[in-house]
Amino acid sequence: MAKIVPKKTPMREQPPKERAKNYDEVPYGYSEQEAMQEALRCLQCKKPTCIQGCPVEIDIPGFIKFIAEGNFRAAIDRLKKKNVLPAVCGRVCPQEDQCEKLCVLSKKYEPVAIGRLERFAADWERRQGESLIPKVPASTGKKVAIIGAGPGGLTVAGDLIMLGHGVTIFEALHKPGGVLVYGIPEFRLPKAIVYREVDYLLQCGVKLVLDFIVGKTATIDQLLKEYDAMYIGTGAGLPWFMNVPGENLNGVYSANEYLTRSNLMKAYLFPEYDTPIIRGKNVAVIGGGNVAMDCARTALRLGAHEVHIVYRRSLKEMPARIEEIHHAEEEGIIFDILTLPVKYVGDEKDWVKEMECIKMKLGEPDASGRRRPVPIEGSNFITPVDTAVCAIGQSPNPLIPQTTPDLKIGKWGNIEVDPETGKTSKKGCWAGGDVVRGGATVILAMGDGRVAARSMHEYLTTGVW
């Protein structure tokens, strides 16, 4: 057997100085040769552990073997059997905590670059032109409504259409994709890729209704008169603020607003696009997750001179992916760790001009297992800012819970489900993703969708709830 190459085949990227000024994607992706070289690192384990780390159960060694053999068509077909969004997942999944974490190689070396290979296979297909549309089975006559065209909803749609059910997705915004489109920036996930994956589903026969706000345009109960089953994947759309003085000053954004303006509304192309965004020179982003990294890197591309990530714990506790933190650091984002904003101060026209912060230290571990940040008394300091973005998290949108009285809701406004099936308290309704979990990840939403789709198919076939 050939000697194992200890490190992943590197993926070429745009140089940091250059990319911080454009919206093009940061990594270029593997060439065919690089992909085949990386695929050869896979040991093709008899009992692959990597698959256990994948919420949608992709046959990982299977598709990698095809890449190693140069049979890219077979590789993408194998991927698509389990994943309707491979080009998306190859880019935004936290592989380091999932499949790659369980890769046998990772005990001694760097794991196989599963994410990069998934991305390669999906991008290869895109370069070939049209996707191959599989034959859809004969109709079962059952109709399913999916609320929200985000990653979870799209997964359910893909699974159920291939089982012969009629699928209609209802989306509140004017574009499909959910967080993939309004939240994740172009330089991390080009929107053309998302639209292509959605288009693939539409070609398979999925129907998409845009500009339809379930809970307002029609209620869940009204839809249930027309549909046999329903999946609620409306995400976590309600932004949190810190409730500190001055948070409603001009120039203080929620991450949702900042990213929605830039991504969905294309404010970075203002005035060609009509939606404006404040192009701050001195920007503070509050929070330490992937969303915070996205905001900080967006601010840089909008022309900021200085962008700070302000996070109350230390780098070690930061929830963002290591790759994202690394990209942000490379681009020149400044990390103010163990720092908590306590107040925003405005000028005479109610624009934010300063932020007062307090330094923190780490105390005993809290419920999350991370060490609790404790304020250091008397350590307050003032720093100038002209834009602040609050990226401390979000909870589920209340529109559906408010208008669906018999849906059981948890204390965070989340819909309660049976974790084995995704069933809600309401007959015929399943839910998953962020509306159940609060703020989580794209792939967990897709995993929930997969679980629910299985249970929905069973219900649609047997009629047993």
Added chain:
Amino acid sequence: MYKVIKREQIVPNIHLLVIQSDIIYKNALAGEFVVVRADEQGERIPLNLVDWEKGSASLVFMEVGTSTRKLAALKAGDEVATLAGPLGKPTERVSEKKIVCIGGCYGIGALYPVIRMFKENKNHVITIVEARSAFLLYWQERLKKYSDEFFEITRDGTKGFKGHINDFLVDHLKKNSVDMVYVQGCTYLTYLVSETTRPLGVKTIVGLNPIMVDATGMCGVCRVIVGGETKFGCVDGPEFDGHQVDWGNLIARRKIYINDEIYSLSFYECERYG
């Protein structure tokens, strides 16, 4: 895309826009609004629903920036990129109350479905429409149909009472006892009415128009401080108790993008007219 059935200028700068919709009428209630995006490059803007029926939704708007300029250029048969709704909390249904309903500017149109609902719920409706001059008043006949009393106010005295709404209102409220005042119109009008009724202790509901993007509770740009608490205009409102609103903050937030809006409009005009 959604087909435009009709677009007409009712009075200078105020337009009626009727858009084809097979769904909005089903759940629409008085006081709700919709989001419209003129074209692929367009902003999402909230506009009051002034009427609805099977097949259409009617909106009244004031032509002021790029988005409304684009809408004002539409004609029957054209299309808009987005029409989503109904959105927001509907006006609270009350009955057997004496209600003063005030509308100004595009708010005259926005008032129409609300007084209709009030009247249908057996309230005594006192309608007041106000404008700078008589030629800016509209829909009087339509509004009278659902009003028990009807007044016009113009600042130049070309029609009805001459002066400002506050002068008229103070006098009217001192002479007549009413249960509630309801206002639709620009931020200044809703502010002025609230400050007028505050010392008189008359409950005042205002229809606000903060900046919105998604208008479904997702972005938080429309936050309004009400009774010391931050509320979202799109899902908690857009109607609030005018005596609880932090007007200074609302007025400042309305102006966040003023410079961009001016720039955007000049860009659009150059693109369009060269």
